[in-house]
Amino acid sequence: MKQYNGKKDFTIEVPKNVKTILSILEGNGFEAFAVGGCVRDAILGRVPDDWDITTSALPQQVKDIFHKTLDTGLQHGTVTVRMGGEGYEVTTYRIDGEYTDGRHPDSVEYTSNLIEDLKRRDFTINAMAYNPSVGLIDAFDGIGDIERKCITCVGEAEQRFHEDALRILRAIRFSAQLGFEVSESTKEAIKKLAPTLEKISAERIHTEMEKLLLSGHPEKFMDAYELGVTEIVFPEFDAMMECPQNTPYHKYDVGRHTVEVMKHVPPQKVIRWAALLHDVGKPKSRLVKDGRDHFYGHAHVGSKMAVEVLRRLKMDNKTIKTVSRLVDCHDDRPTQTEYGMTPEAVRRSVHKIGKDIYELYLQLVDADFQGKSDYGMEKGYDSYCYVKQQYEEIVAQGICTSIKEMDFSGKDLIEIGCPLGEKIGFVLDDLMEIVLKYPEKNKKEILIEEARKLI
Numbered sequence: 001m002k003q004y005n006g007k008k009d010f011t012i013e014v015p016k017n018v019k020t021i022l023s024i025l026e027g028n029g030f031e032a033f034a035v036g037g038c039v040r041d042a043i044l045g046r047v048p049d050d051w052d053i054t055t056s057a058l059p060q061q062v063k064d065i066f067h068k069t070l071d072t073g074l075q076h077g078t079v080t081v082r083m084g085g086e087g088y089e090v091t092t093y094r095i096d097g098e099y100t101d102g103r104h105p106d107s108v109e110y111t112s113n114l115i116e117d118l119k120r121r122d123f124t125i126n127a128m129a130y131n132p133s134v135g136l137i138d139a140f141d142g143i144g145d146i147e148r149k150c151i152t153c154v155g156e157a158e159q160r161f162h163e164d165a166l167r168i169l170r171a172i173r174f175s176a177q178l179g180f181e182v183s184e185s186t187k188e189a190i191k192k193l194a195p196t197l198e199k200i201s202a203e204r205i206h207t208e209m210e211k212l213l214l215s216g217h218p219e220k221f222m223d224a225y226e227l228g229v230t231e232i233v234f235p236e237f238d239a240m241m242e243c244p245q246n247t248p249y250h251k252y253d254v255g256r257h258t259v260e261v262m263k264h265v266p267p268q269k270v271i272r273w274a275a276l277l278h279d280v281g282k283p284k285s286r287l288v289k290d291g292r293d294h295f296y297g298h299a300h301v302g303s304k305m306a307v308e309v310l311r312r313l314k315m316d317n318k319t320i321k322t323v324s325r326l327v328d329c330h331d332d333r334p335t336q337t338e339y340g341m342t343p344e345a346v347r348r349s350v351h352k353i354g355k356d357i358y359e360l361y362l363q364l365v366d367a368d369f370q371g372k373s374d375y376g377m378e379k380g381y382d383s384y385c386y387v388k389q390q391y392e393e394i395v396a397q398g399i400c401t402s403i404k405e406m407d408f409s410g411k412d413l414i415e416i417g418c419p420l421g422e423k424i425g426f427v428l429d430d431l432m433e434i435v436l437k438y439p440e441k442n443k444k445e446i447l448i449e450e451a452r453k454l455i
Helices: 016-027 037-044 059-065 114-119 142-148 157-163 166-178 184-199 202-213 218-226 235-241 254-263 269-277 298-312 317-329 343-353 355-370 374-378 381-397 410-415 422-437 444-454
Strands: 032-035 052-055 069-073 078-083 086-092 094-096 108-110 129-131 135-137 287-289 292-294
Touching: 016 032, 016 052, 016 059, 016 078, 016 086, 032 037, 032 114, 037 129, 037 142, 059 069, 059 078, 059 086, 069 086, 094 114, 114 135, 157 166, 157 184, 166 184, 166 202, 166 218, 202 218, 202 269, 218 235, 218 254, 218 269, 235 254, 254 269, 254 355, 269 298, 269 317, 269 355, 298 317, 317 355, 343 355, 343 381, 343 422, 355 374, 355 381, 410 422, 410 444, 422 444
Parallel strands: 052 086
Antiparallel strands: 032 052, 032 129, 069 078, 078 086, 094 108, 129 135, 287 292
């Protein structure tokens, strides 16, 4: 094996199957290294999602050496090797040709030099390779950037982004996932080349945005805005950043408020997207009256906009429906009586919003309060806490809040002589009203008697 001045005192725990593949390739006279994100994550003490291997062996040679392989990316020099029931991508060292589409190389040329292969990679922290017998190969100071907590392109940043514009979003996404800062030289290149993201498919934009959203630092959306990225991939966020909230209930503009809300919901897909989009309708709904901003109907406007945004990003239909429902109801609060908040009001709220998303609704409302002013918190948070406590009681006691949960059905109505057609729905709605007011009446024998009065 060539001498690459590996850091032999740098040890990474490599899985058994990966060691075996590396050893078999070396035993057949080829170089082989674990490479890229798995090396980075192992150094950071994170558990790699997968282990990629790079080698001087040509794809056909890899196929000849291993008994179980899959042709998963031969056009890019990649063969998947099956080992111990798992699949590992093994890719030949390569030099990429021109990137005329701003995403994929027009051609791939194989090379016998590992450093040439590492040169084509996006960021220094992803351009390291490791082999237990050679040590860590770090030709571009990836270790230094890990220590500095910095995202820096390999070589010239503009060239890396010209090759693949998606790397612009990946830079911000990695900074969010790792808690790193993007280097100044890389930021300047992002500002200049952000418009080239228009070349990238909606599916790939969606993937990177979602990884950013689900990271430990969703506030990095601010970086995407400041560097001109959201203007291309999510212009609605720019409108939110430029929309003030001159009201005692708020201390941030809509964009910064949105970032605060994202930080305070769990890192889960539906709720993070809902947090991002919950106030997307405010810029279109803003009305200034008596020196104050009002946003009448913004939740309903935002619900429709959320559908448009998520469809544009090729989101799955189930997520679109749930997120739009959450955006539509996020500002709904149980109606208080002259005696304050009541258990019945909470039951009616659960009935209206739906038990299937009520837990998510509560998470979003809580986070929404965290992003308000002190006055905004004082004016409603105690009521929120009461609603949350009452909802927990509803779940714990199995209290009925929907027609499908009633101990009575349309079939039962027909059996006691209710006419077919609309009448069944009307009677069930009336019975639901009774149960919402008196949950102890959700018993079949009681509901039969009530139904007879209504038929």
